[in-house]
Amino acid sequence: MTDSQQELKRGLKNRHVQLLAIGGAIGTGLFLGSGRSISLAGPSILLTYLITGIICFFMMRALGELLLSNLNHHSFIDFVEEYLGDRAAFITGWTYWFCWLSLAMADLTAVGLYMQYWIPWMPQWIPALIVLGILLVMNLTAVKHFGEMEFWFALIKVIAIVSLIIIGLIMILTGFTTNAGAAAFDNLWNYGGWFPNGTMGFILSFQMVVFAFTGIELVGLTAGETENPKKVIPMAINNIPLRIILFYIGSLAIIMSIYPWIAVDPNSSPFVAVFNAVGILAAASIVNFVVLTSAASATNSGIFSTSRMIYALSKRGHAPSRMKRLTNHAVPYQATLFSAAALLFTVVLNYVMPESVFIMITSISTFCFIYIWAIIVVCHLKYRKQRPELAKQSTFKMPLYPFMNYLILAFFLFILVVLALQSDTRIALMFTPFWFILLWAFYSMLAPSDDDESNNN
Numbered sequence: 421m422t423d424s425q426q427e428l429k430r431g432l433k434n435r436h437v438q439l440l441a442i443g444g445a446i447g448t449g450l451f452l453g454s455g456r457s458i459s460l461a462g463p464s465i466l467l468t469y470l471i472t473g474i475i476c477f478f479m480m481r482a483l484g485e486l487l488l489s490n491l492n493h494h495s496f497i498d499f500v501e502e503y504l505g506d507r508a509a510f511i512t513g514w515t516y517w518f519c520w521l522s523l524a525m526a527d528l529t530a531v532g533l534y535m536q537y538w539i540p541w542m543p544q545w546i547p548a549l550i551v552l553g554i555l556l557v558m559n560l561t562a563v564k565h566f567g568e569m570e571f572w573f574a575l576i577k578v579i580a581i582v583s584l585i586i587i588g589l590i591m592i593l594t595g596f597t598t599n600a601g602a603a604a605f606d607n608l609w610n611y612g613g614w615f616p617n618g619t620m621g622f623i624l625s626f627q628m629v630v631f632a633f634t635g636i637e638l639v640g641l642t643a644g645e646t647e648n649p650k651k652v653i654p655m656a657i658n659n660i661p662l663r664i665i666l667f668y669i670g671s672l673a674i675i676m677s678i679y680p681w682i683a684v685d686p687n688s689s690p691f692v693a694v695f696n697a698v699g700i701l702a703a704a705s706i707v708n709f710v711v712l713t714s715a716a717s718a719t720n721s722g723i724f725s726t727s728r729m730i731y732a733l734s735k736r737g738h739a740p741s742r743m744k745r746l747t748n749h750a751v752p753y754q755a756t757l758f759s760a761a762a763l764l765f766t767v768v769l770n771y772v773m774p775e776s777v778f779i780m781i782t783s784i785s786t787f788c789f790i791y792i793w794a795i796i797v798v799c800h801l802k803y804r805k806q807r808p809e810l811a812k813q814s815t816f817k818m819p820l821y822p823f824m825n826y827l828i829l830a831f832f833l834f835i836l837v838v839l840a841l842q843s844d845t846r847i848a849l850m851f852t853p854f855w856f857i858l859l860w861a862f863y864s865m866l867a868p869s870d871d872d873e874s875n876n877n
Contacts, residue, residue: 454632454672459686461625462616463608463676466669468629473664475831476633477657479793481818482800482825483637484657488650488816489803496637496796497732503802504795510738511859512795515788517729518855521762522785523634524722528552528763530715537692537708545768551716556760559723560753573717580710581671584691588674596678598699603678611682626838627786627845632668634789635718636660637796638725654816723759730755738866783848787839788855790832797828 457465486499493499497516501509531551532544558569590596591603601607608614615622671691676684679694691707731752734743743755804811804821811817818824839845 726759783845
């Protein structure tokens with residue numbers, strides 16, 4: 421393709437974006453990480469999900485208002501450049517690439533863990549390598565094919581969770597007895613109350629819950645490839661509260677009503693454990709298949725998002741120019757191959773340190789996503805202050821501005837404190853500052869050469 425043709429196409433339809441938004445809100449953090457968060461907080465985990473969900477909804481409303489304020493901008497990184505400058509766009513763009521890279525690493529790790537349910541002797545790095553190869557081939561097709569794959573991946577997750585809730589309600593209403601006792605809503609508070617591990621257990625659960633919501637902002641990266649974004653994006657964002665209540669709070673409340681929280685294994689999926697406790701082994705295998713496809717889906721989204729971010733960085737001179745090359749189907753193949761190659765590091769980690777890789781990666785991913793979400797909120801503040809005439813015309817305003825902006829930023833600061841309280845998540849606070857220092861230094865070195873190149877052109 422010639423340079424004039426190097427543009428992404430709007431190949432994502434409404435149903436693709438809606439299911440992509442759902443898929444971004446339902447992933448490994450819920451299916452696998454919820455076991456750890458339940459063990460920390462007990463039934464109060466429902467409140468943790470509610471609080472975090474409300475914060476994420478308002479953050480997404482800020483992002484939606486930004487995206488619809490200028491449809492010529494294809495992602496939120498364009499707004500970072502407009503309101504915070506070129507250096508901030510460089511740092512944010514590469515950090516978002518790293519965010520999704522680490523998230524995809526966590527999901528690839530989960531793929532290996534889920535496969536061990538059926539094949540306990542198989543090293544978890546082998547399934548990770550196989551799935552990575554398959555998804556790389558998928559992502560090198562047209563974007564509409566990616567949207568179609570994610571549509572069906574997300575649909576599997578939705579059907580599974582809705583089925584779990586319906587079956588669980590039937591079990592509770594009929595007093596079905598498991599090896600852990602009778603299924604009843606009383607199980608939510610009969611084992612130490614709503615806060616059985618005290619305030620500290622409740623606070624510590626926020627890290628994994630925030631990780632469960634990482635990827636919710638992916639809608640903001642698909643804007644440049646979405647048909648009719650003025651209609652599709654607000655619909656996807658406004659449905660977030662319903663998804664939180666149904667998929668997170670609803671499913672976990674049912675799980676803890678059937679299977680008391682004290683018996684939940686923090687190192688395995690409570691979704692699978694519930695059906696094992698019921699004694700329906702085939703159903704447990706089905707649920708394990710669902711969470712396996714969920715992890716593969718999230719990895720697929722990771723490859724998509726990292727490739728688009730590298731493409732966007734290349735377009736503004738923040739990445740090698742060859743990364744903006746597209747196939748005849750408008751797929752940034754160089755950027756896709758680069759991101760997939762970086763994901764191979766996950767296979768190495770799963771070989772070297774299979775026991776601790778998941779917690780380490782999720783902690784780093786959480787820290788970096790908090791930065792991205794904070795930048796979105798700051799850009800929204802800047803937009804409202806610098807472009808009041810544009811904000812006045814907006815039909816999709818963020819409610820409770822500017823109070824909610826500062827409340828969201830305070831919540832993110834609270835999460836950073838939570839990360840520092842636990843030894844297994846503290847590594848994120850020690851590692852990620854070096855990432856930002858490195859990016860700052862790289863920009864300082866690359867900026868002069870960029871200026872020289874622009875002068876030569």
